[in-house]
Amino acid sequence: MTGTSPGALAGVRVVDFGHYLTGPLAALMLADQGADVIHVDRPGAGPGDADAFLNRNKRRIALDLKAPAEVGVARELIRRADVLIENFRPGVMDRLGLGWAELREVNPRLVYCSLPGFAAADPRAGVPGWEGVIAAATGNCRIRAGYVPAGWDPARPTYSSIPVASNFAAFCGAFAIVAGLTSRHRTGRGDRIEVPLYNAMFEAIGGSGAYPTARGLQPERAIRANGSGTYRCADGRYVQFNPIGATTRFLTWFLDAAGVGEWARDGLTDRPRMDREPHLRDLLEKRLTALFLSRPALEWEELAGAAGVPLAMVRTTREWLDSEHARATGEVVVVDDPVLGPTAMPGSPVWLSRTPAVPARTRSLPDGDRAEILAELALPVVRPPEGESGLPYQGRKVLDLTQILAGPSAGRILAEFGADVVKVNVPQRWVGAHGFVNRGKRTVLLDVKSSQGQQVLWRLIDEADMLTHNFPGRTADTYGLGYQHVRARRPDIVYVSVGCYARGGPWSDRRGYETQGQAATGIMARTGGDGPPAVFGPYNVLDYGTGTMAAFAAALGLYHLETTGVGQHVHTSLTQTGLYQQGWLMPHPASGPGPEALGPSPWQRYYQAADGWFYMGATEEQSRQVPDLADAFREADVSDWVERLAAAGVAAHPVTSLADLMTDPRARALGLSVDQVSEEVGPVVMPGLAISVEGNPPRLGEAVRRPGADGRDVLAEIGLGEAADTLARTWAIQLDALPPGWNHF
Known part of the structure; x- marks a missing residue:
């Protein structure tokens, strides 16, 4: 697109006090979008290999924060900054004289983002927030249902090298910072953001933690619909096949393409019949197991891609880093690192049409920019005037056409930060995970394929500041809803698209879900270790991670709109998020430890006590004081x-x-597990808000509406109230006998 300029955050100054992973990763996401990030290192700290990824596109200075003169330099950097990021335990920055209470007096425009392990208000605030500690605290140490090895003890935890809590805190933090900058542009005032790793896990848990109170949380179930599963192929490789959906169309397309369409005569594509006759589901899986063994995995992947079916070959992370699609789209970039040489690593996790990410620049080494940074401290500081307050997206209208989990989660997050979100779903269908992902939105059931539905849709677009969708490939174009169509009528709109694969490569039009994203990017291979590949974790880390990443992309688009009045197209994908979930493991992306692993070392691992399991997280220095206590731990x-x-x-x-x-009282007291009321099923328990903002807190969505419950009100707002019944009779919109939004087992 013409008229592009690198970096939606050009001109924004960030001081990054982050260490380990969370803080540096959040700062990297801002640096890639043009922010000037200054990373503060501890003197003498040696950078690890992950440093090449985490600190690219940043400048660096080493400061001893225990020395008064060096603290003075830090304070002067902060006085000139727009954003501060830190991930120390609560209270550490205050003791250094760099806490929010002091710094907001020095710089009232500062957006201060704290990313500790546990919140300052949590009774565990002083507990070091090691990734394994947070995983134990949030149940993120279980094997996915359907992938449990034979004879597995269900009480036994499993350790993963993917730092889910750290990643989600970084994703949420980066989004909240951009939202804070948007609010500050209007008000002139900064704010304090806190996203503890423990809290961020509730964003990852998502709909898994939502349930009607009377029924209680139901056991996890394996996804087996329509033959979904991981299958071994003729060459010994595996594919992840996931033909889920409201109908069996994907399964039918695949069977036809594979030359076995006659299976339909046996009832194997008749979903209601398979639900009534479970032996048919077993028969389908048995036949698919034999069918996949007849060809190599890559051949099945190409066949399914041409047929429009969600299927991906299970690759290693290295294979995806080297893949044509990842390289062509910029999902993977190669940086000429000063220590490691040419190094492949994740590129920007989001794509923006008018303000693309800045080119990946090799990292500076610690203290490598000291002279330049110190020289800038003599420059004057300019403070724009203050204005009115309000949530960042108050007054912004979002039309949300997304389905399933990732896209709707982005819309929910935007609603929590003030946007008026109208959620559009297809009439006459159950709306999956509706209670959580569509909380706080107004909900309409509209057939966007029909001519009458299109008329309603365009009225809604005329009123919107943002449109979001996750149509696969060119489907939006076939509906007349491609960016070029919408921009022609609304040139200032922020147009958000979400896909399985990144834009601009040979796989851009392919379909896929959480499991295809995991298979393609190496997560399944990593999770399986030396055994068969396995879908990672109990929670959908790509779906909900991509939802947060889409919210980040949307926030960048809205920030650019707020500051320039110009809209643009932004995009993110499951595979981009999949690589970012593994970014800490670059540049040596070996396979994972497998389900039997309890931790990376004796001082960082799960141990069994007399009545259960716990995770111990110690430093190597502390470990010298802790002998091998595995046997002793079982005695108490x-x-x-x-x-x-x-x-x-x-x-x-x-x-x-x-x-x-x-039901943990601590999670309840922190607002991370909340009671709400569903119009459909009554009292429900839901995950609360992972992000807290001191002066301008996000809002929890109101009572959970039944899908389609706001149809008449929304029609009236766009001048079509009198046509409501006529539209309903043609099924352009559904107003009565509304479908369910909760599972009914």
Whole structure:
């Protein structure tokens, strides 16, 4: 597109006090979008290999924050900054004289983002937030239903090298910072953001933690609909096949393309019949198992891609880094690192048409930009005047056409930050995960394919500041809803698209879900270790991660709109998020430890006590004081060991089930597990808000509406109230006998 300029955040100054992963990753997401990020290192700290990824596109200075003169330099950097990012335990920055209470007096425009392990208000605030500790605290240490090895003890935890909590905190933090900058543009005032790793996990948990109170949390179930599963092929490789949906169309397309369409005569594409006769589901899986063994995995992948079916070959992370699609789209970039040489790593996780990400620039080494940074401290500081307050997206209207989990989650997050979101779903269909992902939105059931439905849709577009969709490939164009169509009528709109694969490569039009994103990017291979590949974790880390990433892309688009009045097309994908979930493991993306792993070392691992399991997180120095206690740990209860280890300054946390987590008094007190009311099923329990903002807090969505419940009101707002019944009779819109939004087992 003509008229592009690198970086939606050009001119924004960020001081990054982050360490380990969360802070540096959030700052990287801003740096890639043009922000001038200054990373503060500890003197003498040696950078690890992940440093090449986490600190590209940044400038660096080393400061000893225990030395008064160096703290003075830090304060002067902050006085000139727009954003500060830190991920110390609560209270550390205050003790250094760099806490929010002091700094907002120095720089009232500062957006201050804290990313600790546990919140300052959490009784565990002093517990070091090691990734394994947070995983234990949030139940993120279970094997996915359907991939549990034979004979597995369900009480036994499993350790993953993918740092889910750290990643989600970074994703949420980066979004909240851009939202804060948008609000500051209007008000002139900064704010304090807090996204603890523990809290961020509730964004990852998502709809898995939502349930009607009377029914309680239901057991996890394997996805087997329409023959979904992981299958071994003729060459010993695997494919992940996921023909889910409201109909069996994907399964039918695949069977026809494979030359076995006659299976339909046996009832194997008749979903209602398979639900009534479970043996047909078993028969389908048996036949698919034999069918996939007849050809190599890559051949099945090409066949399914041509047929429009969600299927991906299970690759290693290295294979995806080297893939044509990842390289062509910029999902993977190669940086000539000063230590490692040419190094492949994740590119920007989002794509923007008018303000593309800045080219990946090799990292500076620690303190490499000191002279330049210090020289800039002599420049004057300009403070624009203050204005009116309000949530960042108050007054903004979003038309949300997305389905399933990722896209709708982005719309929910925008609603929490003030947007008026109208959610459009197809009439006469159950709306999956509606209670959580569409909380806080107004809901309409509209047939966007029909001519009457299109007329309503365009009226809604005329009123919107943003349109979001996750139509696969060129489907939006076939509906007349491609960016070029919408921009012609609304040149200032922010147009958000979400896909399985990144834009601009040979796979851009292919369909896929969470499991295809995991298969393609190496997560399934990593999770399986030396055994068969397995879908990762109990939670949908790509769906909900991409939802947060789409919200980040949308926030960049809205920030650009707020500051320039110009709209643009923004995009993100499951595979981009999949690589970012593994970014910490670059540039040596070996396979994972497998389900049997309990941790990376004796001082960072799960241990079994007399009555259950817990995770111990110690430093290597502390480990010298902690001998091999595996046998001793079995002689006392979990609570005893957690208390004893805490007294010794060692982090530990019991392994917590999801059911216990959602009723935990600490999660309830922090607003992370909340009671709400559904029009359909009555009282429900839901995950609350992962992000807190001190001066301008996000809002929890109101009572959960039944799908389509706002149809008449929305029609009236766009001048079509009198046509409501006529539109309903033609099924352009559904106003009565509304479908369910909760599973009914």
